[in-house]
Amino acid sequence: AGNTPVSTAPDLYTPFISAIFSEPLDSATVSDASFTVDGVSGTVGYDELTRRASFSPATPLAAATAYTARLHTDITDKLGNQLPEEYSWQFTTASPANISVSLPDPVGDTVDLRVAAVGSVSAERILTVSSTGELDLEIGSLVIMGLDASDFNLEADDCSNNTLPPGSHCTAALSFQPGAVGVREALLPIPSNDSVVPSHEVPLTGLGVTPFCSGDAVTIGSRTFPTGLSICHGASSVSTTDLAGTGVTVPDRAEVHFIAPQIVLGEGFKVNTGAYFHSGTRYTPSVLVEP
Numbered sequence: 171a172g173n174t175p176v177s178t179a180p181d182l183y184t185p186f187i188s189a190i191f192s193e194p195l196d197s198a199t200v201s202d203a204s205f206t207v208d209g210v211s212g213t214v215g216y217d218e219l220t221r222r223a224s225f226s227p228a229t230p231l232a233a234a235t236a237y238t239a240r241l242h243t244d245i246t247d248k249l250g251n252q253l254p255e256e257y258s259w260q261f262t263t264a265s266p267a268n269i270s271v272s273l274p275d276p277v278g279d280t281v282d283l284r285v286a287a288v289g290s291v292s293a294e295r296i297l298t299v300s301s302t303g304e305l306d307l308e309i310g311s312l313v314i315m316g317l318d319a320s321d322f323n324l325e326a327d328d329c330s331n332n333t334l335p336p337g338s339h340c341t342a343a344l345s346f347q348p349g350a351v352g353v354r355e356a357l358l359p360i361p362s363n364d365s366v367v368p369s370h371e372v373p374l375t376g377l378g379v380t381p382f383c384s385g386d387a388v389t390i391g392s393r394t395f396p397t398g399l400s401i402c403h404g405a406s407s408v409s410t411t412d413l414a415g416t417g418v419t420v421p422d423r424a425e426v427h428f429i430a431p432q433i434v435l436g437e438g439f440k441v442n443t444g445a446y447f448h449s450g451t452r453y454t455p456s457v458l459v460e461p
Contacts (some may be wrong), residue, residue, distance in 0.1 A: 187225040187239050187261070194221055196246045204244040207237055234265040234366040268303030269364040271372060281358075283322065283346030283376035292346035294325050297372065299342070299360060301334035308333050310361035312342060314374070318354040322346055322374050329360070348378025 187207060200216040200223050212227045223241075231237065241257040273281055274295045286292040301307035312330045314322050326343040334340060348354050358372040 184227050184230050185263075187227075189223050189239075189241055189257075191221045191223070191247075194218065194248050195223070196248055196250070199244055199246045201244075204242045205240070206242070207239045210237065231263050233263055236260055236262045265303055265364050265366045266305040267307045267363045267365070268301070269307055269309075269360065269362045269367060269370055270300040270302045271360060271370050272298040272300065273372070280373040280375055281344055283344065283374065285377045285379055286346050286348055288348050288351060288378050290347070291323070292376065294343040294345050296341050296343050298339050299329050299334070300339040301336050303336060303364070306333050306335055308363040309340070312358060312360060314356050314358050316356035316374075318349075319356045321348050321350075321354045321376065321378070322356045322358075344374065346374075346376035348376060351378050353377055 189205070195216060197216045197218065200214060202212065202214045202225075205214045205223050205225050207225055207227070210227050210231065211229075212225050214223065214225050216223045223245075225239065238258055238260050241253060243253045243256055246252050273279070274297060275282060281295055281297060283292050283295060299307075299309065309329050309332050312324060312327055314324065323345045324342060325345050326341070329340040329342050332340050342358075344358070346354070354376050356374040358374055360370040360372065361368065362370070364370075
């Protein structure tokens with residue numbers, strides 16, 4: 171059976187709903203009584219060459235609506251063998267205007283703004299809104315909401331009050347500027363004329379940490395650098411992580427700004443470009459310091 175009906179006129183929602191059989195059928199048993207769609211009347215046909223049964227609705231289907239198609243046991247093959255049991259499947263018609271939202275992380279439904287010290291601003295993360303329907307997608311104003319809404323910023327917004335033709339998209343850039351230590355959360359609703367999802371809600375999260383710096387002089391292996399490397403981190407009670415091969419140990423979620431040594435960064439570390447790196451990420455600047 172086909173789970174995705176095809177329509178020659180999508181705006182009218184009159185698709186051909188079809189099922190392909192593994193062996194030839196007795197065409198006389200394929201009728202509007204044996205091939206039905208719940209709540210819909212229509213015309214049923216059968217193609218001997220392709221073994222395809224089709225249902226054509228007599229009236230347009232409603233947009234953004236789930237339907238159930240059924241093949242009943244009255245259907246038989248050329249030898250008179252009936253379907254052993256009723257077969258059914260569901261499909262949902264599209265919304266004339268349809269929204270699709272792509273987040274910066276490949277999995278999950280939340281935009282994670284990572285870690286930032288209180289009062290500082292994180293790197294931007296981009297979400298993309300696409301128009302995937304048959305009609306223009308009309309987007310309303312994007313406004314961050316929730317208890318910690320003031321900790322999140324819309325740095326750039328090409329989507330608010332924009333109209334997207336089918337196949338086009340817009341972007342919005344988000345940043346995190348925590349006003350307090352701890353996990354901060356908010357919500358970004360994206361209102362539109364999508365009748366199925368009139369408001370697509372995107373959760374936002376970030377972790378605020380207390381800024382603290384170890385000072386300018388840092389020893390790496392047998393070398394001490396009075397400037398050029400500073401290690402900043404959150405509360406002193408957090409666990410420690412070795413920067414492999416450097417002889418320097420700093421707390422988790424540290425923020426590392428440096429220009430000289432080659433080191434492996436731990437989870438949540440931040441290079442002076444503003445980008446965060448996961449555990450095991452290696453950053454190699456232009457000068458390699460040998461222990």
